[in-house]
Amino acid sequence: MKTAAVLRQALSPQKVLTVAVAGNPNSGKSTLINALAGTRLQVGNWPGVTVEKKEAVLEYQGRKIRLVDLPGTYSLSPYSQEEVIARDYLVREKPDAIIDVLDATNLERNLYLTMQLLELGLPVVAALNIFDEAQNKGYRIDTGAMEEMLGAKVIPTVATRKRGMEELLDAVVDAGEGAAERRPRKLPYGGDIEAAVTEVEKKVTDLYPHLAERYPLRWLALKLLEGDRQVLQETNLGDHHALAGEASRHLQQAHGEDMEALMADARYAQAAGLTREVLRKPEASRVELTEKIDRVVLNRFLGIPIFLLAMWLMFKLTFDVGNPLVDWVDGVFSGPLTRWTKALFIWIAAPEWLGSLATEGVIGGVGTVLTFVPLIFAMMFFITFLEGSGYMARAAFVMDRAMHALGLHGKSFIPMLLGFGCNVPAIYATRTLENPRDKVLTALLIPLMSCGAKLPVYALFTGLFFAAHSTTVIWSLYVLGIVLAMAMGIFFKRTLFRGEYPLFIMELPPYRLPSLKSLMIHTWEKGKHFLIKAGTYILGMSILMWFLLNLPWGVKDKKDSVLGRIGQGLAPIFQPLGFGQWQAASSLVTGFIAKEIVVTTMGQIYGKEEEKQEEPPTLGEDLKEIGLSLGKAITEAGRNVVATFGVASLAVEEDEKTASWRGALTEQFSPLSALTFMAFTLLYMPCMVTAVAFRHEFGTWKWFGLATAYGLVLAWLVAFAIYQGGRLLGLGG
Amino acid sequence: MNLAKLSPGARGRITKIGAIGPMKRRLMDMGVLVGETVTVEKIAPLGDPIEITVKAYKLSLRKSEAEGIAVEVLP
Numbered sequence: 001m002k003t004a005a006v007l008r009q010a011l012s013p014q015k016v017l018t019v020a021v022a023g024n025p026n027s028g029k030s031t032l033i034n035a036l037a038g039t040r041l042q043v044g045n046w047p048g049v050t051v052e053k054k055e056a057v058l059e060y061q062g063r064k065i066r067l068v069d070l071p072g073t074y075s076l077s078p079y080s081q082e083e084v085i086a087r088d089y090l091v092r093e094k095p096d097a098i099i100d101v102l103d104a105t106n107l108e109r110n111l112y113l114t115m116q117l118l119e120l121g122l123p124v125v126a127a128l129n130i131f132d133e134a135q136n137k138g139y140r141i142d143t144g145a146m147e148e149m150l151g152a153k154v155i156p157t158v159a160t161r162k163r164g165m166e167e168l169l170d171a172v173v174d175a176g177e178g179a180a181e182r183r184p185r186k187l188p189y190g191g192d193i194e195a196a197v198t199e200v201e202k203k204v205t206d207l208y209p210h211l212a213e214r215y216p217l218r219w220l221a222l223k224l225l226e227g228d229r230q231v232l233q234e235t236n237l238g239d240h241h242a243l244a245g246e247a248s249r250h251l252q253q254a255h256g257e258d259m260e261a262l263m264a265d266a267r268y269a270q271a272a273g274l275t276r277e278v279l280r281k282p283e284a285s286r287v288e289l290t291e292k293i294d295r296v297v298l299n300r301f302l303g304i305p306i307f308l309l310a311m312w313l314m315f316k317l318t319f320d321v322g323n324p325l326v327d328w329v330d331g332v333f334s335g336p337l338t339r340w341t342k343a344l345f346i347w348i349a350a351p352e353w354l355g356s357l358a359t360e361g362v363i364g365g366v367g368t369v370l371t372f373v374p375l376i377f378a379m380m381f382f383i384t385f386l387e388g389s390g391y392m393a394r395a396a397f398v399m400d401r402a403m404h405a406l407g408l409h410g411k412s413f414i415p416m417l418l419g420f421g422c423n424v425p426a427i428y429a430t431r432t433l434e435n436p437r438d439k440v441l442t443a444l445l446i447p448l449m450s451c452g453a454k455l456p457v458y459a460l461f462t463g464l465f466f467a468a469h470s471t472t473v474i475w476s477l478y479v480l481g482i483v484l485a486m487a488m489g490i491f492f493k494r495t496l497f498r499g500e501y502p503l504f505i506m507e508l509p510p511y512r513l514p515s516l517k518s519l520m521i522h523t524w525e526k527g528k529h530f531l532i533k534a535g536t537y538i539l540g541m542s543i544l545m546w547f548l549l550n551l552p553w554g555v556k557d558k559k560d561s562v563l564g565r566i567g568q569g570l571a572p573i574f575q576p577l578g579f580g581q582w583q584a585a586s587s588l589v590t591g592f593i594a595k596e597i598v599v600t601t602m603g604q605i606y607g608k609e610e611e612k613q614e615e616p617p618t619l620g621e622d623l624k625e626i627g628l629s630l631g632k633a634i635t636e637a638g639r640n641v642v643a644t645f646g647v648a649s650l651a652v653e654e655d656e657k658t659a660s661w662r663g664a665l666t667e668q669f670s671p672l673s674a675l676t677f678m679a680f681t682l683l684y685m686p687c688m689v690t691a692v693a694f695r696h697e698f699g700t701w702k703w704f705g706l707a708t709a710y711g712l713v714l715a716w717l718v719a720f721a722i723y724q725g726g727r728l729l730g731l732g733g
Numbered sequence: 734m735n736l737a738k739l740s741p742g743a744r745g746r747i748t749k750i751g752a753i754g755p756m757k758r759r760l761m762d763m764g765v766l767v768g769e770t771v772t773v774e775k776i777a778p779l780g781d782p783i784e785i786t787v788k789a790y791k792l793s794l795r796k797s798e799a800e801g802i803a804v805e806v807l808p
Contacts, residue, residue, distance in 0.1 A: 075762035264761035303778040401779035508791040
């Protein structure tokens, strides 16, 4: 056996061992992968779905090992997306070995998955993880006996401290290369089930030899007995096939249970039996730390205040940590980098438009991408911490009742909250929701959370028209967004997302301190992924917007630019809302880039031209003026996005900026139309970077399209109601 | 008697799982099986969901999900 393996190794030294990593959620699987792969980890998505896929290729003792992280699952049943992915991979790709990560403190339930992995007939190595905690609890686990019973190698590991990693890799290499002597022992399922399995196995081999080749035989027989829908479909055997129908009918009659329940019972009976054999627990169990914390954190009276405090902290930290970095990135891009590029283009005597495209379109676009990176990093860090520590499940537990009323899940609260800071990390935060329906619905409502970038717009208009009540007006806009989100949640729940609710059934894992290294690796991978994938889209869009704003090249009157013409075309739509001027419409169009650019554009359009025309501009001044235009605003996007709570300071800042053109605004808007304009800005559509986040997170433009479509309709209707209602009440127009 | 009606601290033995399809399968996969002993630990501050202990770990589920689980109350 050994020699054969060595020979194979020598003949094909480049053979890569493919190893799938399976395990329950909260078994420390991610930490174990991080400990094995470190920064070699590549994060992506499983094809066609939004479930995360992690992979890494490592070298170990001259061999290449490709680790493929399967989604964390409790079972391999065909219902949840994660489970289907895991079993499809195992059945179709037939990896050389499986690492099954088990939580040693919760052996029985973790072994339930192990039973199903063993049925696949692939070599399994069990990583008995969180072994230190089990020892501290006084658990004694006889790994030798466990190996005997499973017919698989069992390696105690502590992934957070990298203990047992080499032993694990040794065992994986042995198992994957077929050098390990033992074969997975068939675990009998009790007399009559075993007999039925044997019978079905024989029938499959006789009648459908091609199926016997394609699938692990024992697994196939078990699935046919269970009446597994997906397997029946894949094999084209239909519902009433002759292979297992009769056998399963007999079993059901004999046990008075359906086959699925019967098999779950049988597997749990094995898991329980095995646990009894190998695990010794201390008699008296003391009150555990998790229980002590939960008594406070889930307390009837304290639960919600503690939750809100935790959320406030996370929000503050995310945006306070992100903010200075965003400013720094912004400063570098809009300052030196832009200046140098301009100088370079003058030096090589490139056409003016090329320089403009390079600085405003390309550098501006790259700057936009980078300004979001600190936010994404900070958000991912805290979300990963909340998940890894076990508090995320508690947050969902505390908030579920309220969120469920809106058709959402307890975990929806966190992404929605982040939306008040910036919609972009909020959309990414929906990945904490496992179910696709919950995820999409939450993302659809996030744009109604008034983000930080909309504040400059509110600050400008309330400063001009509601100086005495600006705080009240701004808070009412936030409340309007929240109320409409509730209404839309209920609306979606009853229309597009009608039907059965996704299950809530969720483990409340013990509290654990995630390792800093694991947090860092995870955060870094996410940030990198955003940078590459989302960055490409944002850059493309940024260049597209440059053309929109600067064509035809050399246009003198802003009214004649493509943007101005679009504004003129759209203006009549806004007539019934009280702001039918092309300037307002154009500002809303550029607001797609980032909401605070509504203000920038207004400044450019309403701003007086004569100041610039006093003396003929030199080339340098020309370029300087270009630098003042939209490209710079794009790079500034990140800054205001995070200036969430700085209402007062923003208002002051706006004062000097807007001094020259506030007169024009007060002529064109009335207090009532200013209010409708703000309401419209709040609701009308997600910004460009949010659009990319939608595309990136869901793999399709569909949901962004829906968010935009309902946003525009809602914005128009609400603005119409405010404006016309206000006029009826005699508030002027 | 069903699981949703047990008060915190009460224990019960599962006699029947009325749920069907994915919910039943998920419950069974997580060890909520007929014959199993469950303890209701807590009720969320807003009255739903509930937290139970089953197979020595903690599980939370909505009352609507717990209603389908018939139990006999244990002393």
